[in-house]
Structure formats: structure tokens, C-alpha cells
Amino acid sequence: MRPTFKVRFWSIQHKKSRRRPYGVRWVTEGQEHSEWFTLRVQADARRSDLMQAARRGEPFDVETGLPESEHKVRNARSLLQLVQEFVDHEWERAAPNTRRRFVDTMAVAVAAFVRPDRSAPDEHVLRRVLTTCLLPSNQRDRLLDDDQAAAARWIERASRPVAELADKLETERLLQALSRNLGGKTAASWTVRTRRGVLHHVLAHGVDAGYLVANPVTGTKFGADQGNTEVDPRVVLNPKQARQVLAAVTYARGRAHLYGFFATMYYAALRPSEVNRLREQDCKLPDSGWGELILEKSASRTNARYSDSGATWEVRNLKRRAQGAIRSVPIPPQLVAILREHIETFGTAEDGRLFRGKISGGPVNATVYTDAWDKARKIGLSPEQYASPLGMDPYDLRHAAVSTWLAAGVPAAEVAERAGHTVDVLLKVYARCLDGQRTASNSKIEDTLST
Structure with a gap:
């Protein structure tokens, strides 16, 4: 904005040849402006507002x-x-899966933060338009069909000003x-935490850009404490169980x-992406x-839409490690x-x-x-264990x-180094009891209490 206090107002002008015949005219530092109305009373009201x-x-x-x-x-x-400004700012330095997380999360937020309108497109169409062309930096020039183009125009008109999130109630909504996911089903707790974190980063960018005075997510309790980040001790295999299931892998055709x-x-506590790049x-x-x-390095699968090369696999740095950093695992x-034996039997790529x-x-x-x-779980575990959460996900091996x-x-510091974590994260997330370990611990406590 280029401000001035040099403003002059002219009388209402009437032109019968115009569809809207009554004009409000004024000048700012010699530059003329006008707005035209159907009724004289509308023009008078507008002129009065400007003069006030x-x-x-x-x-x-x-x-x-x-x-x-x-x-x-x-x-x-x-x-x-x-959101478009934030995604553009982060796009070049973000990994494809990080880009996808930004886009998927903020598609939910943008689709929800709109002005009420009965002509709103179907929620599925709107979400698809946001994730496939309006938000990804490399998809903005994509050609749309008629329904998608109409949805894109609608969301551009209906998206509410971000400044309205300064209202705590609006942020909570x-x-x-x-x-919530599509259809109204409650999202998983880790999904809610992730989405809250992305929204916080986007609005922090808005604060830096001057669109907001403060980040409204900070201090808002909703969604902050849902679930926890700890590993469920029920999923942790003890050494005997792990060996049984590993041996059963060879029986699957x-x-x-x-x-x-x-x-x-x-045996090495590697993530699947790290094993894939070994x-x-x-x-x-x-x-x-x-x-x-x-x-x-690690190898992560991603949607080709978010990859600069269009490839579905991306070789990237180790998680939370700088370029060129390595991790040694005995x-x-x-x-x-x-x-x-694996190399001898199957060779390498x-x-x-x-x-x-x-x-x-x-x-x-x-x-x-x-x-x-x-x-392998079905073969290596008992029916009761197979029906339980024990080792249900391959990541539970880690x-x-x-x-x-x-x-x-x-020592925790050594374990953290081998696993590729900080000690704080290790103790908060991974320090869990093995199956059967609690009984041994109880026995030690009982022996101590008996002396």
C-alpha cells in the first residue's frame, strides 16, 4: 500500500447510458477512482463511507x-x-515425502477453512483439486477438466483470510x-499430531510474513495431547519369539x-528404508x-507427483542427519x-x-x-500371539x-547412536519392556523386599 492523505471527493455523477448509472468518484494524489451503482441511495452511502x-x-x-x-x-x-506461499518456500529443500505431508495436511485445512456456501463442490473433488494442482509447486500449470476447474475457482473465492485465525475459537475449529478424515471418521492420534505440527509451521511462516501477529496454534490445547509417542510394549518380541518368526520367513513361498x-x-535395528539402501x-x-x-543413505518410496525426477524411489540422507553424515552399527x-549367506545365494543388484x-x-x-x-507371524507364533499386537508390523523388529x-x-547413549536417535527420543519412545521381562523384574523386586 502507498498511503496518502491527499483525497478529494466529487459529487455523485449520473450517466443514463450506463447499466449502473450512479457513480462515486474521488481522487488520491491526482489519480482518479470511481465505483458505479444501480441506485442513487447506494452511491450516496458509499460516498459517505469513504468521506467518514x-x-x-x-x-x-x-x-x-x-x-x-x-x-x-x-x-x-x-x-x-x-499455504501456496509456504509450500513454494519449502519445496526445493524438502524431501518428496515431506512435500506430500505438507500438501495432504494443508489440503484438509484449506478445504475446511472456507466461507459458508451452498454451491461448494463435493468434498472429494475439492480435496483432489487441492492435492493435485493447487498446492504442489510443480503442479500449478496442470490442465483441469470442467469439474476440477470449477472447484479450483470456488476454493480461490471461498478460502477465508488467514488473519481470522487470530480468533482462538476459529483455530480450535x-x-x-x-x-477428522474424509467421511468424518476420527484420524489416528499420530496423524492428528502430524497435522497439528504442519499447521503450526505454516502459520509460523504467516507470522514471519506479517500476516499474523502471533501463531494461534501455540497455546491451543486441542489436539495437542492426543495419544502418545511411546511404543506399545505388547508389540515387542523377545529374542526367542523374534528367532521363531524370522525362521518362519523362509517357509513362505x-x-x-x-x-x-x-x-x-x-539384529541391527535398521529402518526399512535403511535396509533397502544397504x-x-x-x-x-x-x-x-x-x-x-x-x-x-536410505531409500524411501514416494508419490512421483512430489519427486523432481518423477521417480517413485528416492535416495536420501539418513533421518535427521546432515549431507554426508554416516552411522556405524556393529x-x-x-x-x-x-x-x-544372503549374498552368496541371491547376489546383489x-x-x-x-x-x-x-x-x-x-x-x-x-x-x-x-x-x-x-x-511368517502366522507360522512362527501361536494363534493367541498372532491375534495379539505382538510383532504385528515389520517395524516392530526395530x-x-x-x-x-x-x-x-x-548404555542408552550407545543404543541411541546405533539406532540413529537422540537419547531423549530413545528413552521416550523405545525404552520398553520385552515380553516376559516384567516377570523377571518383579522377581528381583520381590527378592529385594524379602531381605
Whole structure:
């Protein structure tokens, strides 16, 4: 806004040739402005409003001719515009899956924070338009069909000014919307926490840009304490159970090549994305004794829409590690023997990766190893254990590994270094009891109390 106090008002002008014949005219620093109305009374009211703004001492914008208060309202950033600005700001440095998280979360928020309108598009169409063309930085020029184009125009008109989130009740309503999935079903607690975190970052950007005085999410309790980040102790396999299920992997037809995949998750506490990038040159596998894995990268699957190259797999830095940072993980003789046998039996990919999909040759898809793990659980566990949460997700092998190390008395700092976490995160998330460990602990306490 280029402000001025040099404002002159002219009398109402009447032109019969115009569809709206009554004109309000005024000048800001020599620049003429006009607005036309159907009725004389409408023009008189508008002229009166402008003159009252001038009498209150409001500056006028030279370019638009509007008083400062009106200029702010008309040019207020909508939530859609703020999100687009934020996504553009973060796009280049964000990983594809991070981009997807930003877009998916804020599509929910933008679709919810709109002016009431009976002509609103179907919620599914609106959400799809937001995630496929309006929010991703690399999809804005995409051609739309008629329904999508109409939905895009509607949300651009209906998206409410982000400044309205300064009202605590409006922020709470938006957080309430983020706690629901399409169809009204309550979202998982970790989804709610993630969405709240993304919204907080977006509105922090709005504060930095001057669209908000303070971040309204800060201090808002709704959605802040839902669920917890701790691992459910019921999912943690003890060493005997882990060995049973790992052995059962080889019984699933066509899945024997995944035995080493799961064993690496258990004995080295690697994430699936880290196992998928593990190469022969990253492994020190001596003839006897302990070996070592030197981790530098991981391989994560992503939607091609969010990838600069259009590829569905992305090689990236280790989680929360800088470019070029490595993590060294000592591995016990059991895993050394398993990996040596795996290489001898199945060989490696052209780039040296130990584990690859049978058809594509790329990293192993989550659907493949999840299905194989479910079949192995059914074989390796009792019916009661299979029906329980015990080791239900392949990622639970990592939880079991970390819990085993802690139960063995390995210092928390050493466990955190091997697992790729800070000590604080380790103790908050992974320090769980092994199945059957509580009985042993109770016995120790009972012996102490008896002395």
C-alpha cells in the first residue's frame, strides 16, 4: 500500500447510458477512482463511507483509492494463498515425502477453512483439486477438466483470510477439522499430531510474513495431547519369539530372499528404508566375530507427483542427519552369517544393494515385505500371539532390537547412536519392556523386599 492523505471527493455523477448509472468518484494524489451503482441511495452511502474514513484520519491507498481498513480486508492473505506461499518456500529443500505431508495436511485445512456456501463442490473433488494442482509447486500449470476447474475457482473465492485465525475459537475449529478424515471418521492420534505440527509451521511462516501477529496454534490445547509417542510394549518380541518368526520367513513361498531383510531390521535395528539402501560395500562381514554396517543413505518410496525426477524411489540422507553424515552399527555374528549367506545365494543388484524386488529390481515395496511378515507371524507364533499386537508390523523388529539392547544393559547413549536417535527420543519412545521381562523384574523386586 502507498498511503496518502491527499483525497478529494466529487459529487455523485449520473450517466443514463450506463447499466449502473450512479457513480462515486474521488481522487488520491491526482489519480482518479470511481465505483458505479444501480441506485442513487447506494452511491450516496458509499460516498459517505469513504468521506467518514477520511475524516477519521485514515490514509488512502494511491493505487486502489481504498481507505487503509478496506485495503487490508481486500488484500488479506487467504489460507489458500498462505499455504501456496509456504509450500513454494519449502519445496526445493524438502524431501518428496515431506512435500506430500505438507500438501495432504494443508489440503484438509484449506478445504475446511472456507466461507459458508451452498454451491461448494463435493468434498472429494475439492480435496483432489487441492492435492493435485493447487498446492504442489510443480503442479500449478496442470490442465483441469470442467469439474476440477470449477472447484479450483470456488476454493480461490471461498478460502477465508488467514488473519481470522487470530480468533482462538476459529483455530480450535480448524484443529477439530484436522482430527477428522474424509467421511468424518476420527484420524489416528499420530496423524492428528502430524497435522497439528504442519499447521503450526505454516502459520509460523504467516507470522514471519506479517500476516499474523502471533501463531494461534501455540497455546491451543486441542489436539495437542492426543495419544502418545511411546511404543506399545505388547508389540515387542523377545529374542526367542523374534528367532521363531524370522525362521518362519523362509517357509513362505517366494519370500526366502526377505529373511536377511528382516534379520537386518532385528539384529541391527535398521529402518526399512535403511535396509533397502544397504549395499555390499557398506558391510564388513568377517569370517568370524562381529561385523559392522556403515550407513550413509536410505531409500524411501514416494508419490512421483512430489519427486523432481518423477521417480517413485528416492535416495536420501539418513533421518535427521546432515549431507554426508554416516552411522556405524556393529552387528553380531548371527547377522554376519545371515548376510554372507544372503549374498552368496541371491547376489546383489547392479549398484550393490543386498535387497531388491524380484520383478523390478528396485527396493523392496512395503506391500511385499508386510505381506511376507504377516505370513511368517502366522507360522512362527501361536494363534493367541498372532491375534495379539505382538510383532504385528515389520517395524516392530526395530523396537524389539532396541529394547533387547537396553535390557542387556547397553548404555542408552550407545543404543541411541546405533539406532540413529537422540537419547531423549530413545528413552521416550523405545525404552520398553520385552515380553516376559516384567516377570523377571518383579522377581528381583520381590527378592529385594524379602531381605
